[in-house]
Amino acid sequence: MSEVRISEHPIDTTAEAAALSGLTNAGALVTFSGICRRDEDGSPIAALFLEHYPGMAEAEIERHVEEAKTRWPLLGVRVVHRTGRIEPGETIVFVATASSHREAAFAAAEFLMDYLKTRAPFWKKVERAGGSADQWVEAHDKDNAAAARWRKPKDAAE
Amino acid sequence: MKVLYFAWLRERIGKAEEEVDPPASVVTASDLIEWLRGRGEEYALAFNNPKIVRVAFDRTHVQPGAKIAGAREVAFFPPMTGG
Numbered sequence: 385m386s387e388v389r390i391s392e393h394p395i396d397t398t399a400e401a402a403a404l405s406g407l408t409n410a411g412a413l414v415t416f417s418g419i420c421r422r423d424e425d426g427s428p429i430a431a432l433f434l435e436h437y438p439g440m441a442e443a444e445i446e447r448h449v450e451e452a453k454t455r456w457p458l459l460g461v462r463v464v465h466r467t468g469r470i471e472p473g474e475t476i477v478f479v480a481t482a483s484s485h486r487e488a489a490f491a492a493a494e495f496l497m498d499y500l501k502t503r504a505p506f507w508k509k510v511e512r513a514g515g516s517a518d519q520w521v522e523a524h525d526k527d528n529a530a531a532a533r534w535r536k537p538k539d540a541a542e
Numbered sequence: 543m544k545v546l547y548f549a550w551l552r553e554r555i556g557k558a559e560e561e562v563d564p565p566a567s568v569v570t571a572s573d574l575i576e577w578l579r580g581r582g583e584e585y586a587l588a589f590n591n592p593k594i595v596r597v598a599f600d601r602t603h604v605q606p607g608a609k610i611a612g613a614r615e616v617a618f619f620p621p622m623t624g625g
Binding site for chain 1 (some may be wrong): 550598603620622
């Protein structure tokens, strides 16, 4: 079972995790929450604003969930991504993976997060505390490097 | 075809989407960027560094050299920063 959802509403991580915790044979449930930091590039922020490409964002995440299922024996996957205005301390993204054993659950959660950051069409804008101009967050090379380590030899040319 | 813009591309161009009818000489995504750049200052500003602009045809990532024939929805956006 898998579910991918994009929502403007706060993510209830306890309820999301509970949705997978009752799976028969799941010996491992890994959950990851990406949380809005109080600082970005060393200075405080008031909020993040998350924009996405409706339709493509869901499709791209679902494609990677399907790929994760072919790589690891997963019993359940849940990905929830928030959009709109998000304040420090609030959850931006939640990923949960359930499997019989922890290795698959850990690896799949990390794989999904690495791909989500570099391939799913979402963009962050920083609203600064103190009223200075909003700024779009720039993509980080370290995120591309993190995603690249999951590539199979056949798609190295991409 | 329908063209969509996201994040700072949308802000610089001043619209989220539009219908365009490029000439037959526009074959690839890169050609379309070049053609759009000629439409006005706001487009020239948005596409001033075409190398960093990402492209999707019908909600699937493509390379800049991909041929636009058959695409109904072309999207341009900056490198992604979700998660």
